[in-house]
Amino acid sequence: MSTEQQSPAAPDGAEAGPEETRRLRIFRYKRGDGGERFDEFEVPVGPHTTVLDALLWIKRHKDPSLALRYSCLHASCGTCGVLVDGREELACVCSVQDHGAEITVEPLANLPILTDVVVEMNGFFARFPHEHPIIRSSGSPADAHAGEVHLEGAHEVTLDLPGPLHHHPLHDDHRAAPPGADFMRLEDCIECGLCLSACPVAATSHDYVGPAALAAAERLLEEPRGVKREDVLAWASRPEAVWRCHVGFECTRACPADAVPAERIMALRRELTFGGPDDEESKR
Amino acid sequence: MAARHDAHVLIVGGGATGGGLAHDLALRGLRVTVVERGEVTSGTSGRHHGLLHSGARYAVGDREAGVECIRENMILKRIAPGTFECNDGLFVAVCDEDLEYLEPLVEGCTGAGIPAQRLTPAQALALEPNLNPELKAAVRVPDATVDPMRLILRFFATARHNGADIRPYMEVIGLLLHDGLVSGAAVRDHVTGKEGEIHADLVVNAAGPWSGKVASMAGATVPITPSPGVLLALRGRYCNMVINRMHKSADGDIVVPQRGLSIVGTSSWVVEDPDELSVPEDHVERMYTEGSKLIPALAHAPRRAAWSAARPLVGSSGAATGRELSRTFQTFDHAEQDEVEGFVTITGGKSTTLRGMAELCADVVCRKLGIDEPCRTHENVLLPHTAYYSEAVAA
Amino acid sequence: MSATNELPGTAERAQPGPIRHKGPGPSESGWLDPRGRGHGGRALALHRITGLVIVCYLYLHLGVLSMLLIGSSAWGSFLSLVTAKSFLALEVVLIAAVLFHGLNGIRVALVGSGIAVTRERAMFWAGTAIGTAAVIFAALHILGALS
Numbered sequence: 025m026s027t028e029q030q031s032p033a034a035p036d037g038a039e040a041g042p043e044e045t046r047r048l049r050i051f052r053y054k055r056g057d058g059g060e061r062f063d064e065f066e067v068p069v070g071p072h073t074t075v076l077d078a079l080l081w082i083k084r085h086k087d088p089s090l091a092l093r094y095s096c097l098h099a100s101c102g103t104c105g106v107l108v109d110g111r112e113e114l115a116c117v118c119s120v121q122d123h124g125a126e127i128t129v130e131p132l133a134n135l136p137i138l139t140d141v142v143v144e145m146n147g148f149f150a151r152f153p154h155e156h157p158i159i160r161s162s163g164s165p166a167d168a169h170a171g172e173v174h175l176e177g178a179h180e181v182t183l184d185l186p187g188p189l190h191h192h193p194l195h196d197d198h199r200a201a202p203p204g205a206d207f208m209r210l211e212d213c214i215e216c217g218l219c220l221s222a223c224p225v226a227a228t229s230h231d232y233v234g235p236a237a238l239a240a241a242e243r244l245l246e247e248p249r250g251v252k253r254e255d256v257l258a259w260a261s262r263p264e265a266v267w268r269c270h271v272g273f274e275c276t277r278a279c280p281a282d283a284v285p286a287e288r289i290m291a292l293r294r295e296l297t298f299g300g301p302d303d304e305e306s307k308r
Numbered sequence: 309m310a311a312r313h314d315a316h317v318l319i320v321g322g323g324a325t326g327g328g329l330a331h332d333l334a335l336r337g338l339r340v341t342v343v344e345r346g347e348v349t350s351g352t353s354g355r356h357h358g359l360l361h362s363g364a365r366y367a368v369g370d371r372e373a374g375v376e377c378i379r380e381n382m383i384l385k386r387i388a389p390g391t392f393e394c395n396d397g398l399f400v401a402v403c404d405e406d407l408e409y410l411e412p413l414v415e416g417c418t419g420a421g422i423p424a425q426r427l428t429p430a431q432a433l434a435l436e437p438n439l440n441p442e443l444k445a446a447v448r449v450p451d452a453t454v455d456p457m458r459l460i461l462r463f464f465a466t467a468r469h470n471g472a473d474i475r476p477y478m479e480v481i482g483l484l485l486h487d488g489l490v491s492g493a494a495v496r497d498h499v500t501g502k503e504g505e506i507h508a509d510l511v512v513n514a515a516g517p518w519s520g521k522v523a524s525m526a527g528a529t530v531p532i533t534p535s536p537g538v539l540l541a542l543r544g545r546y547c548n549m550v551i552n553r554m555h556k557s558a559d560g561d562i563v564v565p566q567r568g569l570s571i572v573g574t575s576s577w578v579v580e581d582p583d584e585l586s587v588p589e590d591h592v593e594r595m596y597t598e599g600s601k602l603i604p605a606l607a608h609a610p611r612r613a614a615w616s617a618a619r620p621l622v623g624s625s626g627a628a629t630g631r632e633l634s635r636t637f638q639t640f641d642h643a644e645q646d647e648v649e650g651f652v653t654i655t656g657g658k659s660t661t662l663r664g665m666a667e668l669c670a671d672v673v674c675r676k677l678g679i680d681e682p683c684r685t686h687e688n689v690l691l692p693h694t695a696y697y698s699e700a701v702a703a
Numbered sequence: 704m705s706a707t708n709e710l711p712g713t714a715e716r717a718q719p720g721p722i723r724h725k726g727p728g729p730s731e732s733g734w735l736d737p738r739g740r741g742h743g744g745r746a747l748a749l750h751r752i753t754g755l756v757i758v759c760y761l762y763l764h765l766g767v768l769s770m771l772l773i774g775s776s777a778w779g780s781f782l783s784l785v786t787a788k789s790f791l792a793l794e795v796v797l798i799a800a801v802l803f804h805g806l807n808g809i810r811v812a813l814v815g816s817g818i819a820v821t822r823e824r825a826m827f828w829a830g831t832a833i834g835t836a837a838v839i840f841a842a843l844h845i846l847g848a849l850s
Binding site for chain 2: 057084089091097101209281282
């Protein structure tokens with residue numbers, strides 16, 4: 025991922041061109057000595073250097089005590105969330121070219137700091153509804169480019185399409201997948217915490233469950249997977265849940281995974297405000 | 309849950325291997341501590357494209373690996389339900405040359421016990437409309453997609469629930485070695501910046517591509533060749549199934565869906581130091597080129613990320629590209645080969661076989677410690693990944 | 704149980720860590736900080752501020768009117784106060800605050816009950832346009848009438 029053998033080449037292994045560097049200003053905190061401070065480093069950068077590349081270069085060449093949190097390096101695991109110049113970013117896909125000569129890196133807001141720019145995620149996950157499945161039905165396999173093909177129609181076109189080789193866990197658990205949705209997929213939300221950090225209300229109120237948890241609840245309404253609708257609505261209608269949101273939309277703005285938490289929160293509020301056909305049934 | 313045995317095992321490395329082993333040993337009732345210099349899975353385990361192998365990719369050239377894979381594939385789906393996109397995978401022939409691989413592929417799969425279904429091009433396109441419309445043949449195999457970190461977190465969560473102590477941000481800076489006996493490790497805690505020692509009855513080196521570095525701290529050697537490859541994440545979910553190229557293992561022969569991204573991989577070269585990985589742009593271009601032979605729309609998909617991950621290949625670095633080395637895993641008891649007691653290395657392997665690797669190593673560990681406990685991990689359902697972040701036990 | 708207490712840093716890790724938050728002061732001020740926020744977060748902050756302004760205006764209004772409690776002799780000084788340029792300028796500010804709070808309030812009510820979520824940004828800018836035009840009109844009318 026990072027530097028070539030001849031150091032200090034650019035962190036992304038770019039060919040040594042004109043020496044371009046950026047100054048990184050990094051929040052530091054070690055437990056025990058109680059100090060919070062900012063350290064500054066000059067880092068050589070290339071056209072594809074990410075903030076994480078730069079941080080790792082510092083760790084490997086300047087200060088091995090710098091603690092960093094990362095894993096997948098491609099915005100899927102959600103572990104590398106930080107504030108870059110005051111805005112929530114995943115460090116592994118945040119390009120230094122989008123920032124100026126000095127780049128400030130701080131830990132996410134609204135969660136306790138473990139060390140340096142790493143926050144403890146226990147509190148983030150504690151806010152979620154108790155049932156939190158991460159697999160859902162996938163529906164159409166297409167992206168916008170693929171046109172109007174739907175799986176159901178496709179099955180009608182080809183005869184004797186062999187069934188899946190696997191045991192479909194959704195079916196095994198009798199949590200019926202919607203018709204035509206034989207495929208399943210991981211939810212968009214990567215549990216990165218950027219939304220909680222960006223939320224103005226989460227800054228004010230440590231009780232607020234936050235956008236990620238509310239969006240997870242709304243996804244349970246969208247596809248129950250065995251979770252009862254009335255349980256989700258009861259969980260969501262508490263004062264520290266959906267009603268604490270004040271429509272700031274900072275969460276959707278910060279979300280790197282297109283999980284649109286704000287829109288989901290509004291959908292949840294619509295369900296609670298106006299109900300729906302299922303609401304009548306659950307009351308019987 | 310209190311440990312049944314007094315023996316304390318220190319595992320160096322918080323990746324797939326460390327997680328699998330911690331879970332296995334904790335179930336067998338040993339006291340376990342895992343130390344990892346960064347976040348768990350931050351080494352190499354979290355970086356792959358997310359393929360849960362059916363073994364079909366190995367069935368032709370390496371039948372043993374194929375058999376291991378399909379066995380572990382089925383076990384993981386059983387012990388970690390709700391973590392996989394069980395959508396199967398396709399091997400797709402896009403040219404006449406690829407068709408020569410069709411019969412060996414099906415035969416190899418059958419011989420290894422891997423279910424393989426031949427599909428017509430029409431059937432393949434019905435399942436995956438974004439495939440290359442010129443495709444000539446397809447074979448369906450039980451590949452699956454997984455979020456690598458979250459699967460491994462389930463092992464760590466369950467191990468912790470069963471009494472293991474999992475310590476990220478604790479870096480091993482030396483091994484405590486005296487008179488040919490390893491009695492623990494010297495560590496630096498990155499949370500406080502302070503150093504200390506951990507004593508253990510046995511130290512297991514599960515540091516993946518860094519196994520060589522850790523082993524050398526005890527004066528031992530491990531024939532590990534770090535072999536990185538480039539991966540490319542493109543914006544857009546163009547398939548639900550894993551799409552493999554129907555030919556011998558080569559660059560850019562797989563596309564794996566990861567939520568709203570499509571991951572194209574990979575390439576292969578060898579390095580000395582797994583901390584110094586470059587991302588050669590020509591490899592990135594190759595991913596675009598090869599990936600779009602499978603799914604044409606990928607040619608214009610915007611780039612989300614490009615990165616490298618180092619495979620821990622077992623074997624000496626005499627190999628040129630790394631593809632020649634076996635991907636099976638091995639356990640090294642350094643008492644036998646380096647005359648260092650109290651120190652074992654488990655390395656090699658691939659992510660799909662993490663549980664099986666751990667079973668093998670746990671057997672060695674228990675034998676060395678004189679503990680008689682069977683492995684139970686093939687039937688023990690793991691806690692959800694969110695349990696890793698909570699003190700309380702999730703349902 | 705493994706020998707947890709022997710591991711370095713165990714006690715320190717068990718302590719709750721500091722929480723950083725945006726905002727100038729204690730965490731309760733987090734909503735105020737406009738840095739790094741989009742139009743939604745700034746609208747939220749401004750909505751709260753204008754709400755406070757309107758409440759303050761109410762008290763001010765009662766305070767000013769209470770000048771008349773004395774009787775008809777207070778009318779003159781009352782008039783000179785309420786027709787002073789600075790007072791009228793404040794009234795324009797008040798109009799701006801009321802317009803913003805009202806228009807944004809409609810937007811929040813519609814979006815927050817899930818009725819018009821996809822048009823959230825459009826409503827913000829439409830409201831801004833309408834409100835700005837109305838304030839300019841009011842300013843010209845109120846302050847312009849003096850010259």
